[in-house]
Amino acid sequence: MTSKRIILPVVITFIIICILIVNYISSLQGRDNTKENERTSMKVGISIYNQYDTFISSLVDNLKEETKRMEQEKGITITLDIVNAGGSQVSQNYQVEEFINKGYDILCINLVDRTDASTAIDMAMSADIPVIFFNRELVEKDLERWDQLFYVGAVALESGIMQGQIVAEACEKNFNQIDKNGDGVLQYVILEGEAGHQDSSIRTEYVIKTITEAGISVEKLGDEIANWNRAQGETRMSQWLKTYDDEIEIIIANNDDMALGAIDAMKKENIAYKPVVVGIDGTEVGLEAVKNGDMIGTVLNDGMGQAEGIIELAYSVVFHKELPETIELSDDKYIRKPHIKVTLENIDKILEKK
Ligand code: GAL
Numbered sequence: 001m002t003s004k005r006i007i008l009p010v011v012i013t014f015i016i017i018c019i020l021i022v023n024y025i026s027s028l029q030g031r032d033n034t035k036e037n038e039r040t041s042m043k044v045g046i047s048i049y050n051q052y053d054t055f056i057s058s059l060v061d062n063l064k065e066e067t068k069r070m071e072q073e074k075g076i077t078i079t080l081d082i083v084n085a086g087g088s089q090v091s092q093n094y095q096v097e098e099f100i101n102k103g104y105d106i107l108c109i110n111l112v113d114r115t116d117a118s119t120a121i122d123m124a125m126s127a128d129i130p131v132i133f134f135n136r137e138l139v140e141k142d143l144e145r146w147d148q149l150f151y152v153g154a155v156a157l158e159s160g161i162m163q164g165q166i167v168a169e170a171c172e173k174n175f176n177q178i179d180k181n182g183d184g185v186l187q188y189v190i191l192e193g194e195a196g197h198q199d200s201s202i203r204t205e206y207v208i209k210t211i212t213e214a215g216i217s218v219e220k221l222g223d224e225i226a227n228w229n230r231a232q233g234e235t236r237m238s239q240w241l242k243t244y245d246d247e248i249e250i251i252i253a254n255n256d257d258m259a260l261g262a263i264d265a266m267k268k269e270n271i272a273y274k275p276v277v278v279g280i281d282g283t284e285v286g287l288e289a290v291k292n293g294d295m296i297g298t299v300l301n302d303g304m305g306q307a308e309g310i311i312e313l314a315y316s317v318v319f320h321k322e323l324p325e326t327i328e329l330s331d332d333k334y335i336r337k338p339h340i341k342v343t344l345e346n347i348d349k350i351l352e353k354k
Pocket residue numbers: 053054055056135136193199228254255256280281301
């Protein structure tokens with residue numbers, strides 16, 4: 001009887017405590033859900049490696065356009081804070097720190113040094129702020145450190161292959177015209193983007209591989225880095241013109257700006273013969289050069305598609321929403337946009353879409 005008198009109040013107290021705990025937990029969850037449902041804005045911190053890079057500056061314009069579209073479509077407010085790291089990883093790390101201190105919801109980083117992402121990742125992870133890296137691909141090991149790290153870019157290999165196909169197709173139609181000295185071998189120079197950049201090394205390897213696999217013999221006269229830059233492309237080309245005079249038959253450039261720099265050098269020297277020039281990116285000036293015949297072609301690097309991928313992914317991560325079906329997130333981490341070959345044959349269609 002005595003033991004019954006003790007057990008009953010203990011059981012009742014236990015039940016009451018359980019009910020209170022369950023209520024408390026569900027009220028917390030409710031509060032969280034309300035917070036997510038009530039979210040109507042996001043703040044995005046964007047750091048780019050160099051604002052004077054033509055392709056990157058057009059990508060930034062595309063990001064602004066995509067942001068406006070997303071704001072209208074979803075009825076939300078997006079604050080973009082875009083800063084330039086000016087080619088310094090140390091400055092970029094400070095920018096990331098500042099974004100974190102300001103309490104931004106997500107960071108988009110165009111790494112200066114793609115092999116040196118660890119400081120930025122450490123800071124983001126400890127502040128629990130997701131990061132979308134873009135255009136300059138970090139090493140896989142770094143990206144795998146956390147499930148809130150993503151990469152948006154292009155399929156580097158494809159751009160090299162398509163560039164090689166443009167040259168091979170031009171040779172199929174006009175080999176004798178391109179092979180000016182008639183030795184059956186195409187003498188070429190190549191302007192490379194940047195040491196250690198995934199797009200540079202892969203494009204350089206695959207463009208030549210594709211041309212030779214098409215049965216065309218080539219001979220390399222020169223290979224120089226010009227940092228994606230038109231003025232540097234011009235300087236390298238002026239040097240080559242002094243050394244090789246009219247021996248160069250093809251100029252291959254890892255991007256349009258360097259190809260245009262080479263064309264600037266040839267125009268300044270007023271050279272009589274015309275080597276074939278091919279670029280990559282399909283920037284506004286690059287497409288113009290295809291249209292007016294200065295370049296035989298370029299490969300469109302889909303900056304608009306990449307910007308759409310970045311903004312859609314940022315929205316989906318911050319608002320906890322599904323990505324649209326048109327955007328594929330492979331391995332839960334990567335969005336890679338395909339390229340398009342551009343030559344005189346389809347330039348008008350491409351320009352219409354721009
Ligand atoms: C490449 C692009 C280059 C340059 C570089 C910067 O994808 O083709 O023009 O912008 O990115 O990382």
